[in-house]
Amino acid sequence: MVVPDAEESTRFWSEIWDNSVKHKKNPEWLKDVEDELAGEGVQEDIRSAVDNFRPITCLPLLWKLLTGIIAEELYNYLEEAALLTWEQKGCRKGSRGTKDQLLIDKMILKNYKNEIDGLVNTVRIFSEAIKMEFGLSKCGVLIIKRGKVVESDGLRMPDGAMMRKIEESGNKYLGVLEVDGIKHDQMKDQVKKEYTRRVRNILKSKLNGGNIISAINSRAVSVVRYGAGIIKGTKNELEEMDRKTRKLMTMYGAQHPKADVDRLYLKRYDGGRGLLGVEYCVQAEVNRNNEGKVFSCPSLRCSGCNLFTKNSTQAEVNSLDKYFRASEENMLKEVNISSILENKKHEQSREDIQKSHKERYENKGLHGQFHKATEKIKSRNLRKRVYGEDMDSSCRMCGAAEETVAHIVSECQKLAQKEYKEKSDKWYTHNPEKVLESDECKILWDFPTQTDKTLEHNRPDITVIEKNNKKCLHIDPACPFDTRIERKEEEKCNNYCDLKYEIARMWRMKEVEVIPVVVGALGSVTKDFEKWIQKLDLGITAETLQKPCLLGTARIIRKVLDMK
Structure with missing residues (x-):
């Protein structure tokens, strides 16, 4: 964002105020509004709802910003000169406002029940003296004798005005329901x-x-x-x-x-x-x-x-x-x-x-x-958002997104080219052959499958064909971030659904199954993980697969965070 300097700001505003603007006379929309307001009963409805009008909402945003700046300067002056009294709750910062009034009301109900009539009259006299409306529409009276509510028509004020009675259900004062006390x-x-x-x-x-x-x-x-x-x-x-x-x-x-x-x-x-x-x-x-x-x-x-x-x-x-x-x-x-x-x-x-x-x-x-053991993993996002450091939080490798742990271990485009395929030293130094075959079995590694119909997903990581049993397994491992393991597992099953049917038809297989082996970058697995690895019948445990994923994740994090 470019911030204009003082000279540019002055020139901008001077051009706005100096240039004359011609407004359209008697626009059609204004005439429609006048006709609508002239309708029968509209004026009465407006007068009855005037208490709900909020004129400040009609003011432009720029006016609110400018008055806010002026108000801040005025407040600082009044504070320094000690001109604001404690009673100015609407103006004083840090004031509890309605909380003050609720507790004062609670104290009066507790300690001054017998003096309420006198207090009401005092408020009325004071309101008239300062030419301020008493606001009888917001007041109510409840008469209680010996702990029971007594029916009444209300309370007549000395000037003849009538204060309404409060229903037995109570009266709300600043959002708090009360009768002779708070309910x-x-x-x-x-x-x-x-x-x-x-x-x-x-x-x-x-x-x-x-x-x-x-x-x-x-x-x-x-x-x-x-x-x-x-x-x-x-x-x-x-x-x-x-x-x-x-x-x-x-x-x-x-x-x-x-x-x-x-x-x-x-x-x-x-x-x-x-x-x-x-x-x-x-x-x-x-x-x-x-x-x-x-x-x-x-x-x-x-x-x-x-x-x-x-x-x-x-x-x-x-x-x-x-x-x-x-x-x-x-x-x-x-x-x-x-x-x-x-x-x-x-x-x-x-x-x-x-x-x-x-x-x-x-x-x-x-x-x-x-x-405690992982608190040294301070990504740029963590340092900026949580620790409050003034720095760029984008990834130091690709610069395309926020540098979080999730982005580093599973989402960075630069690291996806090589690092994510090297999840541990033992794995990435092993280079399997594309095709391994014996009299009983055939194994294809990252091998495209030719089908009559063109398929987008035709290259599972591992394909195992059991010749005697006429059975084919598509084994597709993945290591996404832990929050996406369930979605990735479902994605693997859906991607190879068409390939499964094509292979069953072309190779005349009795059984073709897709087995997703998904382990999170931080070691999480899905609830169906044990079911999938049991189908492999190799005696592999979840811990065996989690260990290389965690070691690979640790290696990637160390490598990235050591870079400046």
């Missing part, structure tokens, strides 16, 4: 359903593994984080949501059934996948143990998670508990004193949970210890 059980059910729905929709998408984790962190976990500290929840309920997440990931193929649980929640930098656990997230939001500590987000690629900051300031703090104690707003100070923050007491801090995950993972032989 915790109903809200927990709603949060669980919405969280599960979002996770399921993300897993149904076509995103890759890394982006699925980022999407869950930013879109699904945020639903739970919003209610942290407000809605009561037990540790068992949070753990159950984490188990549900792992179950859904397994169902949709985003997590192997036998995959390590600790690695799922580890930072990507430490070899994990960077998923934010629900229990972990709630603790980080409200835990008092976070005081005085600054953390970074577990997922380095999590674009939507702002739980943790690198530089904690007065306006950007880590937990709700610390946020309220640092606030200078009187109402928030009272929230802190009233001790209404839910889920605040935990046995472990956020740092302790992450540390325990890491210790358990590193002590597992086939997981953490394997990662």
Whole structure:
């Protein structure tokens, strides 16, 4: 991308504003709009729906960019001059906004039930004094006597206006259902359903593994984080949501059934996948143990998670508990004193949970210890995307794609010309003859088969003909990357399907069979692998074939990564 310099930018914009533009007068589309708006009942519908209008969406993108730049400069000035008060939540960075209002509302419902009438009247008088609409349409009243809801027509205000009554099912305030207090059980059910729905929709998408984790962190976990500290929840309920997440990931193929649980929640930098656990997230939001500590987000690629900051300031703090104690707003100070923050007491801090995950993972032989042994395999993609190095991530051999381990061991065009055929020293020094024949058997090595019909795939790697039994075997080995072994196995069977029928007809064979021998570059095999090698009846085990593949992969990786 070419970035214009200051002179080019100035010339571009000056030409836009200096050149006059002639607009078409009375266009047809404008007349059609006017006729439609003049229709019967249209104006009434517009006036009734005016609360849902969002004029900012009609503004051009360029206007939003320019105002964003100006707003940033204004904010920096107001911050330096200390002109922004704590109550300016819509303007102040790092403000909790709706979370503040929910906790203030919860405190009022708990401590000031008998004073609500007076508070409502005070708000009305204040609203009239500043010439601001009170907003009765968004308010409601519920009368409760001796713990039971009493029927009423609403509440008449001193100015004669009527405040509507709230139904027994409750009233939603900033997304939280409440009556005389927050309805915790109903809200927990709603949060669980919405969280599960979002996770399921993300897993149904076509995103890759890394982006699925980022999407869950930013879109699904945020639903739970919003209610942290407000809605009561037990540790068992949070753990159950984490188990549900792992179950859904397994169902949709985003997590192997036998995959390590600790690695799922580890930072990507430490070899994990960077998923934010629900229990972990709630603790980080409200835990008092976070005081005085600054953390970074577990997922380095999590674009939507702002739980943790690198530089904690007065306006950007880590937990709700610390946020309220640092606030200078009187109402928030009272929230802190009233001790209404839910889920605040935990046995472990956020740092302790992450540390325990890491210790358990590193002590597992086939997981953490394997990662330690392979952490020196730092491809360019890993160094740029995970470790944050400023470098070109394209392959140093072909330059045609991102340099990942998968690309190096099975996809690079330059290496495909020679290296992939030399998977181990013993194999590539052996040069078999094209044809070997005896009285009982005939073996063809990489030999094209002539047929009456022209076939695209007529050259299997090994063809074995048993003369006495009238049996022919097409043995086709392959060593793709481990994520593609099943697809490669199916591809081998389909490619030689026509050849199989042609040979059975031309050579008068009783049985012709295609045997794919597919081993992943890192040693993985399919569930049908044992069945295929048993048909060879040679006493070969999976380990015998996996070893040369792994040795060849190690040789290729060493060779590529040693190059500058």
